[in-house]
């Protein structure tokens with residue numbers, strides 16, 4: 001689909017794998033569509049995806065499981081999620097229900 005409808009995204013694909021520098025062909029260490037959005041007056045940076053509506057399938061499914069969030073040191077994970085992981089997983093599945101099937 002990207003090849004036909006979003007060639008500017010497809011430029012970063014090599015042999016059906018993402019993401020590669022379109023000029024050098026070398027793999028990128030960071031997603032080229034991740035945008036830092038400094039929060040005015042706050043000491044925090046928020047991130048957004050420049051291709052959110054056309055993002056890869058893996059991105060649509062992430063995060064799948066609480067362990068994955070823990071491993072990636074996800075800032076959205078809270079202490080009560082670790083205390084009640086089943087309940088937290090159900091909540092995560094509910095939040096992600098537009099993007100992927102439930103894990104549990």
Ligand code: SF4
Pocket residue numbers: 031032033034035048049050051052055056059
């Ligand atoms: S959602 Fe995927 S494509 Fe978008 S910024 Fe994050 S890693 Fe990149």
